[in-house]
Amino acid sequence: MILSDKENSASKNFIITAVIWLVVGMSLGLTGAIEFVAPDLSSNIPQLTFSRIRPAHINAVAFGWLSMANIGIVLYIIPTLTRCKLYSEKFANFICYVWNFAIFAGVLCLLNGYSEGREYAEFPVPIDIIVVVGLISLSYNVYLTVLNRKVKKLYVSLWYMLGAFFWMPIVYFIGNRTFVRLDGLNDGIVNWFYGHNILGMWFTTLGVGIAYYMIPKLSGRPLWSHSLSMLGFWTIAFFYAPTGTHHILQSPVPEWLKALAVVFSVALVIPVITVLTNFFMTMKGNWWQVANNLPLRFVLTGALFYFVTCIQGPFQATRSVNWYIHFTQWVPGHAHVALLGTFSFFDWGAIYYIFPRVTGKQIYSVALARAHYWFTFIGFLIFFAAFTIAGLVQSAGWHLGIPVGQWVVELVPYWIYRALGGAMMWFGNILLLFNIIQTVRGVKPLDEPTVEPAMVPPGLARV
Amino acid sequence: MNKNYILPGFVVLASFGLITFTTVLLPNFIFRPTASEFAVEYTPKEARGRKIYVREGCVYCHSQFSRPQDRDFGPLPQAGDYVYETPNVLGTIRTGPDLTNEGQKHPDQWHISHLKNPRTLTPGSIMPPFGYLKDDEMNELVAYIQTLGKKRMVKYHRIYQPDELRKVLDKRKVNVDGSAAANAGRGIYQQNCATCHGTNGLGNGPNAIAIAKKPANFSRPFYKDYDDVTWFWRVSEGVPGTRMPQWGKLLTEEQRWYLVAFLKTLPRETEVYPKGYESIDPEKWVEVNKTSAAELNSVKPAEIIKTDGPAPGAGGGH
Numbered sequence: 001m002i003l004s005d006k007e008n009s010a011s012k013n014f015i016i017t018a019v020i021w022l023v024v025g026m027s028l029g030l031t032g033a034i035e036f037v038a039p040d041l042s043s044n045i046p047q048l049t050f051s052r053i054r055p056a057h058i059n060a061v062a063f064g065w066l067s068m069a070n071i072g073i074v075l076y077i078i079p080t081l082t083r084c085k086l087y088s089e090k091f092a093n094f095i096c097y098v099w100n101f102a103i104f105a106g107v108l109c110l111l112n113g114y115s116e117g118r119e120y121a122e123f124p125v126p127i128d129i130i131v132v133v134g135l136i137s138l139s140y141n142v143y144l145t146v147l148n149r150k151v152k153k154l155y156v157s158l159w160y161m162l163g164a165f166f167w168m169p170i171v172y173f174i175g176n177r178t179f180v181r182l183d184g185l186n187d188g189i190v191n192w193f194y195g196h197n198i199l200g201m202w203f204t205t206l207g208v209g210i211a212y213y214m215i216p217k218l219s220g221r222p223l224w225s226h227s228l229s230m231l232g233f234w235t236i237a238f239f240y241a242p243t244g245t246h247h248i249l250q251s252p253v254p255e256w257l258k259a260l261a262v263v264f265s266v267a268l269v270i271p272v273i274t275v276l277t278n279f280f281m282t283m284k285g286n287w288w289q290v291a292n293n294l295p296l297r298f299v300l301t302g303a304l305f306y307f308v309t310c311i312q313g314p315f316q317a318t319r320s321v322n323w324y325i326h327f328t329q330w331v332p333g334h335a336h337v338a339l340l341g342t343f344s345f346f347d348w349g350a351i352y353y354i355f356p357r358v359t360g361k362q363i364y365s366v367a368l369a370r371a372h373y374w375f376t377f378i379g380f381l382i383f384f385a386a387f388t389i390a391g392l393v394q395s396a397g398w399h400l401g402i403p404v405g406q407w408v409v410e411l412v413p414y415w416i417y418r419a420l421g422g423a424m425m426w427f428g429n430i431l432l433l434f435n436i437i438q439t440v441r442g443v444k445p446l447d448e449p450t451v452e453p454a455m456v457p458p459g460l461a462r463v
Numbered sequence: 464m465n466k467n468y469i470l471p472g473f474v475v476l477a478s479f480g481l482i483t484f485t486t487v488l489l490p491n492f493i494f495r496p497t498a499s500e501f502a503v504e505y506t507p508k509e510a511r512g513r514k515i516y517v518r519e520g521c522v523y524c525h526s527q528f529s530r531p532q533d534r535d536f537g538p539l540p541q542a543g544d545y546v547y548e549t550p551n552v553l554g555t556i557r558t559g560p561d562l563t564n565e566g567q568k569h570p571d572q573w574h575i576s577h578l579k580n581p582r583t584l585t586p587g588s589i590m591p592p593f594g595y596l597k598d599d600e601m602n603e604l605v606a607y608i609q610t611l612g613k614k615r616m617v618k619y620h621r622i623y624q625p626d627e628l629r630k631v632l633d634k635r636k637v638n639v640d641g642s643a644a645a646n647a648g649r650g651i652y653q654q655n656c657a658t659c660h661g662t663n664g665l666g667n668g669p670n671a672i673a674i675a676k677k678p679a680n681f682s683r684p685f686y687k688d689y690d691d692v693t694w695f696w697r698v699s700e701g702v703p704g705t706r707m708p709q710w711g712k713l714l715t716e717e718q719r720w721y722l723v724a725f726l727k728t729l730p731r732e733t734e735v736y737p738k739g740y741e742s743i744d745p746e747k748w749v750e751v752n753k754t755s756a757a758e759l760n761s762v763k764p765a766e767i768i769k770t771d772g773p774a775p776g777a778g779g780g781h
Contacts, residue, residue, distance in 0.1 A: 036589055039582070044594040051520030051591065117517035117550045154468075167479065174487055182491065184545030188553050189490050193483075237475055241482035247555055250530040252542040254494045257486070327526055327557035399532065401712070404560040409587035 002097075003090045008079075008358035010092030014072030015351055015358070016436060017100050021064025022344075023433050024107070026426045028057035033419040037412065047111045055122040056110040062120070062198070063131070064103040066339060068096075069347040070206040071138060074161050076354045077213050078142055081158055082149030087141050095134050095141075102130040118187070120195040121175045128176040132169055139165040156229040160209030163237060167201035185253050192244035199338060200240035207343035208232075208275055210350050211299055211306075215282055218296040218353060218454055219289050224281035232274035239267045246317040249326065258319075265317030272310035279303045294369055295454045298349030301377060305341030309334060324399070329414070330391025337384055340425075348372070348432070355439065356457040362445040363455040364438035372428045372435070379424025382417055390414035499543030501615045505607070512607025515600050517550060519593065521562075526554030527611070529563040537564035538615050559590055564612030574605040632692055637720035639691055639727060648725025651718055659706070664729045665736075676705045681726060682735040694723040 004010075032053045035041050042048040079086050086092060106127040109115070115122045123131065142165050146158060154162075175194020182190060216223045223229065245253060245261035283289075283300065290297040312334050315321050325331065352369055356362055363369060390411050397407035449456040498504075505513060516522075527548075529536035540563055545551070569577075576583065578601060581590040596604065637644050653662065659678040661667040666680035679686075689697070698719050699711030710719060 035591065039589040039591055042591045044592055046595050049519070049591045049593070049595075051523050054523045055520060113518045115518060115520065117520075117522065117552065119522070119555065163475070166475075170483070174483070181549055183496070184548030184551050185496065185542055185553075186491050186494065187549050188545075188551040189494075190487055191551060193487050234475075238478050238482070241479060242486040244486065248528070248553055251528040251553055252540065252545075254490060257490055257494075260486070323530075323532060326530075327555070327561075329556075329558075331556060404557055405585055405588060408558070408589060415589075 003093045005089050007085060007089065008076060010086065010089055010096055011072045011075040011354070012358045013093060013096045014068050014075060015355055016440060017096065018065050018068035018072055018347075019351070019429075019433050019436050021060055021068060021103060022429055023426075025057055025060030025065050026422070026429055028053050028060055030419070030422045030426045032057055033415070033422045036415040037419055046113065052111055052113065052115075055115055055119075056107045058120065059110060059122060060103065060107050062203075062339065063123075064107070066203060066343055066347065068099060068103075069351065070203070070210065070343075071099075073210050073347060073350045073354055074142070074206060076358055077157060077210065078145055078161060081155050081213070082146055082151055084145065084148050084150050087144035087148065091137065092141055095137050098130060099134050102127050102134065116176075116178060118175075118191045118195075120198055121191065123176070125176075125178055128172075128178075132173055132176075135165075135169040135172060139169060155213075156223070156226060156233060157209040157213040159230070159233045160205045160212065163233065164202055164205035164209070167197070167205070171197045171201050185251065188248050188251065189245060189253055189257065192247040193241075194244070195247060196244035197241060200236070200243070203339060203343050204240075205236065207302075207346050208236075208306075211279065211303060211346050212275075214295070214299045214346070214350050214353065215279055215303075218293055218299065218349070219283060219286050221282055221286055224278050224284075228274050228278050232271040232278070235274070236268070236271040239264050239271065243268065243317065246322065249317075249319065249322045262317055262319060266314045268310070269314050272306070276303065276307055276310075292452075293454055294366070294373060294452055295349040295353040298345050298352065298373060301373075302342045302345030302349065305337050305345060305380075309338040309342055312337070324395050325391060328391035328394040329387050329411070330395075333384055333387025333391060336380075336387065341380055341384065345376075348376070351436075352455050355436065356455055359439065360457050360459070361439050361442060362447075362449060362457065363452070364435050364443055364445055366447045366452045366455065368431045368435045369452070369455065372431045375428030375431065376425045379421045379426075379428060381421070383421030383425065386414045386417035386421060390418070494542075496542035496546060498546040499541055501540070501544045501612075502546045503610045503614065504547055505610065508603050509607045509610050511600075512603035512605070515596070515604045516607055517552065519596075519604075522552040522554045524554075524556065524558035524590070525560065525562045526557050527552050527561065527563050528554075529561050533561065536561055537612060540612070540615070544615070559588075562608070562611050564616055566609045566611040566613035567616060571602075571605050571609065574608055575601055578604070631695065631716065635720060637717060637724065639720055639724040641724065644721050644724035645728045646725075648721035648723070651714070651722050652725050655710070655714070656722075664726070670706075674706055678705075678707070680734065680736075681729045682731050682733070684731050684734060686729075686731050691723060691727075694726055695719055698722055698726075 004013075031041075031048065032050050035048075035050045035053070039050075042050065046052060075086060075092055102123075106123040109124050109127065110122055114124050116124060121128075142161065146154070146162060171194055174190065175198065177190075212223070212229060241264075242257075242260045243265045245257045246265050249258055249261070279300075280303070290300055316325055316331075316334060352363060393414070394407065394411060397410060398404060503509075528540055531539065545553075573584065577585065577590075578592075578596065579594040580592050581588040593601075652660075652664075657668055659666075659668040659670045659674065660681065661671065661678075664681035666678045668678065671678050698714075699709065701707040701709040710722075714722070
């Protein structure tokens with residue numbers, strides 16, 4: 001049966017394929033990182049050239065891994081929170097197949113040079129159409145599920161998820177409207193409206209929504225404040241949209257647009273502080289749980305990195321810091337701490353908790369999962385430090401008046417460390433993929449269910 | 464639907480709609496820069512080159528907007544310069560150099576060699592090799608690169624002076640009209656400049672023969688228009704696309720002012736053409752070089768076709 005009607009099968013399919021895309025995307029990223037150290041590695045093969053690998057990497061991890069993992073997790077959380085089945089499981093499964101096809105075709109297109117050339121919006125038009133239709137169908141499915149709900153009150157996670165599914169189709173459509181030709185700078189303005197809002201209106205809202213579900217669930221403690229969480233939601237809804245122009249802050253775009261971007265970027269501190277206060281106050285007195293609850297450790301590590309990225313963000317957007325930081329490696333470091341450090345850690349934690357529940361099988365190996373955590377965590381710290389320090393060194397050189405092309409030589413050590421950290425994370429996620437495959441195949445788990453109770457489906461835990 | 468959610472739902476829709484309108488639609492209504500004199504309308508060949516630039520993802524390492532704090536990047540682009548730039552290639556990261564004013568800095572052949580194997584021309588570069596581009600594609604790409612900022616550089620070649628340099632004028636301690644400064648400048652000139660510009664400033668130094676873009680001949684009346692700051696800026700910043708170095712990085716501010724004082728003394732009523740040196744075939748330069756460098760530097764006043772006023776390089780003020 002290709003289109004399964006089984007409960008949670010769409011969630012399962014989305015998660016499995018997302019993990020495969022994660023390994024594909026990270027392999028592309030690692031290749032790119034190694035090419036910084038050994039630039040002749042591509043040896044004149046166009047598909048291996050860094051400038052083609054980079055968009056393929058970004059799109060594979062952003063739309064292949066992170067979006068699909070988020071969707072998979074959301075398709076489990078929403079029926080759970082509303083206590084009713086997903087509106088149409090078959091339809092969701094169908095979207096999973098279509099989405100996978102779109103990402104596969106899109107990544108192949110990018111590697112072969114069929115790119116629209118706008119950052120984060122590189123996919124060619126046919127792929128864009130598939131993605132938009134897929135997003136709208138998913139929104140339809142999700143909204144109807146929530147309308148049919150058996151629980152009257154909407155938990156904060158649902159607000160975030162409904163918001164994301166409302167905004168994302170619009171934002172994606174605006175970002176990829178190639179039928180409206182805009183002149184250079186206007187094209188840039190719309191490009192960065194999209195480029196930043198895909199983070200704010202999709203990855204952040206879904207990621208924070210997932211964390212709002214996972215932290216109370218995994219720690220067994222109620223959320224500290226529901227009203228504070230709602231304040232966070234409404235402020236993020238209001239403050240996020242105009243911030244995109246901070247990516248082109250010193251280009252000749254209108255000053256009022258830049259001022260708007262800076263003010264709203266700084267104002268994003270408010271939702272971040274409310275979200276983190278809520279997370280950490282929920283955990284107050286319960287931090288001992290991270291020692292023997294791996295999914296919770298993943299999610300809370302993500303929350304710590306969320307603190308890092310969201311304190312960096314508003315400062316970077318101010319003119320004085322942007323003056324120094326912009327164009328350097330600091331910026332991709334910031335992008336990675338958001339998408340990899342924060343939201344991927346949320347998703348990994350959520351996958352280890354949710355995957356046993358959607359498959360009914362215990363995760364194959366706790367040891368592999370723990371190795372996955374330590375490899376990604378330590379790898380990411382090295383990787384992030386390399387990016388950030390490289391950015392500062394880079395900018396220092398430029399401001400001493402040393403030309404960009406000459407100063408590049410000084411950055412080689414950081415690129416080596418970056419590739420090293422990347423390789424560690426890549427290896428960690430190979431372990432994840434192996435663990436997921438073994439779980440799906442139904443191989444007998446290596447551990448007793450009591451070792452990590454969160455990674456065991458509810459029926460088995462009592463055995 | 465529960466009525467409790469109608470008002471919040473409406474607020475979300477309205478605020479998101481308002482903000483999207485402000486940041487997406489409004490700029491496109493009220494911010495419509497018209498093409499400036501520096502905007503490049505691409506020829507079909509250059510347009511194809513630009514498509515290759517987009518296709519190969521050059522934007523992931525090369526930005527195309529220089530900022531006020533970027534030194535030596537040439538004049539800043541203005542909004543009207545970008546009118547024909549769709550899709551935008553502004554870029555957000557500068558792993559490689561900024562390309563805002565890259566056009567004409569290097570000859571075409573340099574670009575082709577550099578694209579094929581970047582490390583032969585810029586050691587330590589981490590640019591990937593693009594040798595897989597077909598010859599046509601390579602030529603189109605280079606044609607596009609050569610348009611970048613070309614008009615801007617031509618326009619500002621003489622008149623562009625960053626505001627910073629105006630401040631330099633205020634703290635200047637050298638009297639550039641005095642003969643003492645000019646004499647000091649003459650020594651600096653002979654040590655640093657004469658190998659290309661010639662001992663008499665006629666652009667006929669021994670290196671001039673081998674250089675594709677000939678060094679300036681200071682006897683041209685054109686240089687009458689140069690004021691002190693322009694001289695100082697030109698000496699400090701060099702000439703993009705030529706072998707003229709940025710002396711600002713090699714000489715002190717005082718030394719450069721002495722040099723300006725000397726350059727101001729060179730006569731430029733009538734342009735003087737030094738005889739012979741243009742006719743030496745650069746291909747045979749190697750053979751010529753075997754004779755003696757001193758011989759080549761010996762364009763003596765007697766061989767000069769025409770000269771009015773005092774002998775070049777006489778110095779000593781006006």
